[in-house]
Amino acid sequence: xxxxxxxxxxxxxxxxxxxxxxxxxxxxxxxxxxxxxxxxxxxxxxxxxxxxxxxxxxxxxxxxxxxxxxxxxxxxxxxxxxxxxxxxxxxxxxxxxxxxxxxxxxxxxxxxxxxxxxxxxxxxxxxxxxxxxxxxxxxxxxxxxxxxxxxxxxxxxxxxxxxxxxxxxxxxxxxxxxxxxxxxxxxxxxxxxxxxxxxxxxxxxxxxxxxxxxxxxxxxxxxxxxxxxxxxxxxxxxxxxxxxxxxxxxxxxxxxxxxxxxxxxxxxxxxxxxxxxxxxxxxxxxxxxxxxxxxxxxxxxxxxxxxxxxxxxxxxxxxxxxxxxxxxxxxxxxxxxxxxxxxxxxxxxxxxxxxxxxxxxxxxxxxxxxxxxxxxxxxxxxxxxxxxxxxxxxxxxxxxxxxxxxxxxxxxxxx
Amino acid sequence: xxxxxxxxxxxxxxxxxxxxxxxxxxxxxxxxxxxxxxxxxxxxxxxxxxxxxxxxxxxxxxxxxxxxxxxxxxxxxxxxxxxxxxxxxxxxxxxxxxxxxxxxxxxxxxxxxxxxxxxxxxxxxxxxxxxxxxxxxxxxxxxxxxxxxxxxxxxxxxxxxxxxxxxxxxxxxxxxxxxxxxxxxxxxxxxxxxxxxxxxxxxxxxxxxxxxxxxxxxxxxxxxxxxxxxxxxxxxxxxxxxxxxxxxxxxxxxxxxxxxxxxxxxxxxxxxxxxxxxxxxxxxxxxxxxxxxxxxxxxxxxxxxxxxxxxxxxxxxxxxxxxxxxxxxxxxxxxxxxxxxxxxxxxxxxxxxxxxxxxxxxxxxxxxxxxxxxxxxxxxxxxxxxxxxxxxxxxxxxxxxxxxxxxxxxxxxxx
Numbered sequence: 001x002x003x004x005x006x007x008x009x010x011x012x013x014x015x016x017x018x019x020x021x022x023x024x025x026x027x028x029x030x031x032x033x034x035x036x037x038x039x040x041x042x043x044x045x046x047x048x049x050x051x052x053x054x055x056x057x058x059x060x061x062x063x064x065x066x067x068x069x070x071x072x073x074x075x076x077x078x079x080x081x082x083x084x085x086x087x088x089x090x091x092x093x094x095x096x097x098x099x100x101x102x103x104x105x106x107x108x109x110x111x112x113x114x115x116x117x118x119x120x121x122x123x124x125x126x127x128x129x130x131x132x133x134x135x136x137x138x139x140x141x142x143x144x145x146x147x148x149x150x151x152x153x154x155x156x157x158x159x160x161x162x163x164x165x166x167x168x169x170x171x172x173x174x175x176x177x178x179x180x181x182x183x184x185x186x187x188x189x190x191x192x193x194x195x196x197x198x199x200x201x202x203x204x205x206x207x208x209x210x211x212x213x214x215x216x217x218x219x220x221x222x223x224x225x226x227x228x229x230x231x232x233x234x235x236x237x238x239x240x241x242x243x244x245x246x247x248x249x250x251x252x253x254x255x256x257x258x259x260x261x262x263x264x265x266x267x268x269x270x271x272x273x274x275x276x277x278x279x280x281x282x283x284x285x286x287x288x289x290x291x292x293x294x295x296x297x298x299x300x301x302x303x304x305x306x307x308x309x310x311x312x313x314x315x316x317x318x319x320x321x322x323x324x325x326x327x328x329x330x331x332x333x334x335x336x337x338x339x340x341x342x343x344x345x346x347x348x349x350x351x352x353x354x355x356x357x358x359x360x361x362x363x364x365x366x367x368x369x370x371x372x373x374x375x376x377x378x379x380x381x382x383x384x385x386x387x388x389x390x391x392x393x394x395x396x397x398x399x400x401x402x403x404x405x406x407x408x409x410x411x412x413x414x415x
Numbered sequence: 416x417x418x419x420x421x422x423x424x425x426x427x428x429x430x431x432x433x434x435x436x437x438x439x440x441x442x443x444x445x446x447x448x449x450x451x452x453x454x455x456x457x458x459x460x461x462x463x464x465x466x467x468x469x470x471x472x473x474x475x476x477x478x479x480x481x482x483x484x485x486x487x488x489x490x491x492x493x494x495x496x497x498x499x500x501x502x503x504x505x506x507x508x509x510x511x512x513x514x515x516x517x518x519x520x521x522x523x524x525x526x527x528x529x530x531x532x533x534x535x536x537x538x539x540x541x542x543x544x545x546x547x548x549x550x551x552x553x554x555x556x557x558x559x560x561x562x563x564x565x566x567x568x569x570x571x572x573x574x575x576x577x578x579x580x581x582x583x584x585x586x587x588x589x590x591x592x593x594x595x596x597x598x599x600x601x602x603x604x605x606x607x608x609x610x611x612x613x614x615x616x617x618x619x620x621x622x623x624x625x626x627x628x629x630x631x632x633x634x635x636x637x638x639x640x641x642x643x644x645x646x647x648x649x650x651x652x653x654x655x656x657x658x659x660x661x662x663x664x665x666x667x668x669x670x671x672x673x674x675x676x677x678x679x680x681x682x683x684x685x686x687x688x689x690x691x692x693x694x695x696x697x698x699x700x701x702x703x704x705x706x707x708x709x710x711x712x713x714x715x716x717x718x719x720x721x722x723x724x725x726x727x728x729x730x731x732x733x734x735x736x737x738x739x740x741x742x743x744x745x746x747x748x749x750x751x752x753x754x755x756x757x758x759x760x761x762x763x764x765x766x767x768x769x770x771x772x773x774x775x776x777x778x779x780x781x782x783x784x785x786x787x788x789x790x791x792x793x794x795x796x797x798x799x800x801x802x803x804x805x806x807x808x809x810x811x812x813x814x815x816x817x818x819x820x821x822x823x824x825x826x827x828x829x830x
Contacts, residue, residue, distance in 0.1 A: 196646025213645065217692055228801065229681040230628065230706050230775035231611025234671075236799075241682055242667055249664040252657055256649075266644040267656055268692045270685045277632055277683045277702040277741075287692040291645050326692075360645035384647065 007414060009348060010117055010406040012110045014399040020053065020102045021398065024086065025094040033389025034094050037157075038087035038129035038138070039067050039166040046086055047126065050101070054124055057109045064178040066149060067128035067170065068139035069101075071108070073121035080413050081188045081372075082107055083125030083140070083364060087133070093193075093391025099379070099398065100191040101126045107406045120413045123185075125178075127364045133157045134166070140364035143180050144371045180371060187338050187373035187412060190365040191405045193393055197384030198357060205397055206346040206354035206404055207378030208339050211293035212366045213262075213358055214331035216302060216324065218288045220247065220309060224318035226274065226282025240284040241272045243318035248286060250308050255290075258304040260297040262358055265290040284318070293331045293358040332366040335373030338412055342377050345408035350400055361386075375412070377405055422829060424763060425532055425821040427525045429814040435468065435517045436813065439501065440509040448804025449509050452572075453502035453544035453553070454482055454581040461501055462541065465516070469539055472524045479593040481564060482543035482585065483554035484516075486523070488536035495828050496603045496787075497522055498540030498555070498779060502548070508608075508806025514794070514813065515606040516541045522821045535828045538600075540593075542779045548572045549581070555779035559595050559786045595786060602753050602788035602827060605780045606820045608808055612799025613772060620812055621761040621769035621819055622793030623754050626708040627781045628677075628773055629746035631717060631739065633703045635662065635724060639733035641689065641697025655699035656687045658733035663701060665723050670705075673719040675712040677773055680705040699733070708746045708773040747781040750788030753827055757792050760823035765815055776801075790827070792820055 027046035028036030036043050047069050054061035054071030061071035069086075073079055084100025104124035111117040127139030134155040141147040153164035167173055199207055224238035248267055255265050266289045273283040290301045306322060313320040339356070346354035359365075359376060368374045379401035382392045393401075442461035443451030451458050462484050469476035469486030476486035484501075488494055499515025519539035526532040542554030549570040556562040568579035582588055614622050639653035663682055670680050681704045688698040705716045721737060728735040754771070761769035774780075774791060783789045794816035797807045808816075 194646065195643060196648070197651055198646070198648060201648075201651060215645065227799065228610060228776065229683060229704060230630065230679065230777075231609065231613070231801070232679070232775075232799065233611070233613060233616075233677070234674075234679055236612055236616060239681075241685065245660055245663040245667060245682070248660040252660060259649075262648070264645065264647065264649055266654075266692070266695055267660070268644060268687065268694050268696060269690045270656065270687050271690075272683065272685050275684045275686075277681070277704050279683055280681055281683060289644060289692050360647075361643070362645075384642070384651075386643065386646075 008116050008407070008410050010110050010114050010410045012106050012402045012406050017102065017106045017399065017402050018395060020105060021099065024098050024102060028088065031389055034088050034092050035090065036086070036088045036092065037090060037133045038131065039170050043087055044170045050086065050126060053105055057105060058112055059108060059124060063172065063175070065172055065175040066139060066142045066177060067167065067172060068143060068178055069126040070178040071124040073123055075119055075121040077121050078186045079121035079123050079184055080409055081123045081125065081185045082190070082409065083127055083188065084190050084192060085130035085139070085364060086126045087129055087131050089131050089387045091389060093386055093388060095193045095391060095393055096195070096386055097130055099193060103191045103402050103405050106402050107409045110406045111410055117410045120410065122409065130364055134163045136362060137364050137367050140367040143178055144367055145179065146367065149177060185372050187335060187375065188365060188368040189338065189375045189409055189412065190363060191377045191379070191401060192363060193386060193391070194378040194381045195361050195386035196381065199378060199380040200382065200384065202355060204353055204355045205350050205380060205400055208342040208346060208354060208356040209334050209359045209376035209378060210339065210356050211331055211333040211358050212363060213291040213293045213360050214295065214298055215289060215291040215329045216298055217326045218305065218322050219325045220286050220288055220320065220322045222284040222318040222320050224282055227280040229278045229280050232280055237280055238318055239280050240318045241281040243312055243320060244270065244284040244286055247308060247312040247320065251288065254304065254308070255301065258300050260292050260294055263290060263292040263297055263301065264360065265301070291360055295331055329362060332369040334369065334375050338373050338375035341408045341411045341415060342375055342404070345404045345411065348407060349404045377401065377408065423531050423822070423825050425525050425529050425825045427521050427817045427821050432517065432521045432814065432817050433810060435520060436514065439513050439517060443503065446804055449503050449507050450505065451501070451503045451507065452505060452548045453546065454585055458502055459585045465501065465541055468520055472520055473527055474523060474539060478587065480587055480590040481554060481557045481592060482582065482587060483558060483593055484541040485593040486539040488538055490534055490536040492536050493601045494536035494538050494599055495824055496538045496540060496600045497605070497824065498542055498603065499605050499607060500545035500554070500779060501541045502544055502546050504546050504802045506804060508801055508803060510608045510806060510808055511610070511801055512545055514608060518606045518817050518820050521817050522824045525821045526825055532825045535825065537824065545779055549578045551777060552779050552782050555782040558593055559782055561782065564592060600787050602750060602790065603780060603783040604753065604790045604824055604827060605778060606792045606816060607778060608801060608806070609793040609796045610776050610801035611796065614793060614795040615797065615799065617770060619768055619770045620765050620795060620815055623757040623761060623769060623771045624749050624774045624791035624793060625754065625771050626746055626748040626773050627778060628706040628708045628775050629710065629713055630704060630706040630744045631713055632741045633720065633737050634740045635701050635703055635735065635737045637699040637733040637735050639697055642695040644693045644695050647695055652695055653733060654695050655733045656696040658727055658735060659685065659699040659701055662723060662727040662735065666703065669719065669723070670716065673715050675707050675709055678705060678707040678712055678716065679775060680716070706775055710746055744777060747784040749784065749790050753788050753790035756826045756830060757790055757819070757823045760819045760826065763822060764819050792816065792823065
């Protein structure tokens with residue numbers, strides 16, 4: 001697919017960008033990492049700082065009744081919504097989410113400084129709780145009307161604190177919610193670190209996201225017969241662990257035939273019961289997860305997994321059952337027009353150094369994409385590391401990413 | 416191999432036998448099971464009762480300084496030592512060990528009541544702690560001089576109590592040890608429930624034990640690279656769990672080619688680290704155990720396991736290492752002459768209903784066999800169940816077993 005080359009190019013301010021990223025890193029700094037879970041005092045403190053920076057950039061900014069920061073453009077006309085999240089994992093990196101929000105801030109400033117783009121409207125959001133201390137993508141879901149705050153108030157974090165309580169402590173009790181205004185937006189754009197090794201492995205610096213993968217999670221349980229590991233002859237055993245290993249082996253051997261090019265599948269947990277060296281396991285359990293951006297591929301993998309389970313059950317070594325566990329996450333395709341602007345901007349600022357690729361992790365863009373055209377852009381993660389203190393991206397890649405994102409954003413509004 | 420038919424047949428008293436088995440069951444009764452771990456107050460109480468029953472049978476009986484009950488015959492001439500154990504697992508069955516001791520008591524009484532055998536000398540032992548609350552086969556090892564009581568005093572049970580403390584509480588502090596008297600014994604004989612399903616599966620009622628299997632235990636560890644289960648492409652993964660499943664599958668597939676007819680092998684424990692559904696496991700571990708009565712077969716299986724580990728390591732999915740864990744148990748062959756007497760007695764009392772077979776579980780006979788000719792006889796375990804409250808054997812099989820064992824014992828001394 002080809003796109004007209006980007007009509008405008010917007011200059012960002014690298015020092016200002018890096019300065020704000022470093023300033024935000026100080027809220028909850030813990031060695032080289034950051035601990036800033038949503039609605040904790042340090043998270044609220046960082047949100048007040050962010051509001052002041054957005055106001056300085058000329059936006060009307062406030063924290064809404066669920067904790068999301070929304071900075072609204074004072075310009076008229078259709079707006080581009082740019083967002084990500086500033087909350088972190090319990091042991092988080094400094095860039096995950098934070099980078100995309102500061103990119104939004106820098107894009108708003110850069111567009112305001114350029115004569116060709118200063119009339120354009122950019123809103124900037126830091127969605128509360130993308131990392132799910134209370135509920136994954138809580139802020140973007142609330143903004144889009146997918147979660148009712150009355151119900152959400154009863155959600156509890158790991159310490160048992162309710163969301164309602166946390167909001168009261170944050171002084172957000174009774175504060176109005178920011179809600180998506182119908183007709184206001186041409187679309188949503190989010191930049192994020194890749195959180196995987198693919199860009200680095202391909203020696204690329206920008207990823208234009210084609211879609212966000214969906215995932216399905218299953219628990220497979222095996223019921224055989226627990227027995228003495230010395231006195232039970234091999235031919236008389238109903239070894240649940242043996243049945244599990246056979247099925248897991250079949251998964252590893254045959255999933256490639258049914259998978260898409262970028263599908264992933266994982267057996268992350270195996271448990272044998274009773275799990276001691278001198279007893280033939282009577283029960284066993286494993287998790288099976290797979291992800292792809294195409295629902296048809298997910299359906300095919302699930303059908304194949306069910307066939308393998310039926311085959312294992314029929315073999316008779318154990319009774320084998322598979323049940324879906326956790327919430328199924330649905331893939332989201334990114335908008336082709338918006339993606340075209342990311343690709344054009346990438347080609348302008350980093351010719352040949354970009355690829356299009358799916359996102360294998362969950363993002364707020366997955367929620368927004370159900371309500372408006374959405375786009376995502378990745379920058380490389382060093383060593384593919386994320387959700388860890390060591391998470392990092394080179395300064396050159398951080399600056400290039402913001403540059404590409406600013407040009408793409410302008411042309412999304414102009415194009 | 417053929418044997419002269421047994422020259423004498425000794426009649427046992429079924430009601431007396433079953434009465435003593437039922438009486439012993441009351442010590443520590445827990446529903447249909449028994450909880451009577453070694454050196455607990457209820458165990459000591461049962462040992463005093465056993466001494467009195469052995470005295471009534473005409474033996475000199477006492478509890479020695481480690482807790483073993485030894486009833487010595489007052490007859491002169493070479494003696495047959497008959498024993499097993501009356502301690503149980505934390506949740507034990509009523510027959511495991513107890514049956515063999517009461518068989519010894521009944522054999523002593525039955526021989527004394529028969530004119531052809533009343534001059535014969537039978538000693539009866541209940542070895543302390545075969546089940547290993549402090550140390551597996553503690554009593555038989557102490558009797559044979561394999562364990563020094565000074566050292567043993569520091570052994571501790573699961574509650575942290577030392578053996579020395581337990582002996583003091585049992586009033587056995589300073590009591591002399593019973594030690595094997597050189598030249599006194601023609602051999603050792605032990606009867607036991609099979610603890611497996613083999614006799615039942617073959618519709619046989621008596622097993623003449625050929626040898627007691629040895630076991631080897633290994634821990635196999637896998638070191639790969641922990642990663643995000645969404646963002647790490649399949650081709651870039653070093654999944655320790657995948658490496659483990661491949662090796663375990665190879666074990667199940669190829670061990671039959673290297674095993675003996677009655678070898679058993681078990682993967683009783685598998686652990687993935689961190690063991691959660693969304694993370695590619697960076698480390699994994701499994702136990703591998705195998706048993707056979709032939710050291711050459713054990714050597715062959717170990718060499719094969721090491722070859723599989725080297726193959727898995729070379730494949731590069733993870734670094735794979737195998738280390739031996741726990742104490743290697745050495746197979747013990749039973750004495751052919753003594754076994755011949757068990758087979759002759761079985762053929763006399765249950766023609767065609769017996770087989771010769773290895774013991775896949777550990778017994779005190781494994782210790783005694785290192786010091787004198789030893790023999791073992793099995794009766795069927797219903798459903799192969801043992802080390803569980805539900806463990807049982809039919810009354811007909813209990814009576815037949817004692818009958819065969821008594822005739823065999825007499826002929827071991829006469830033959």
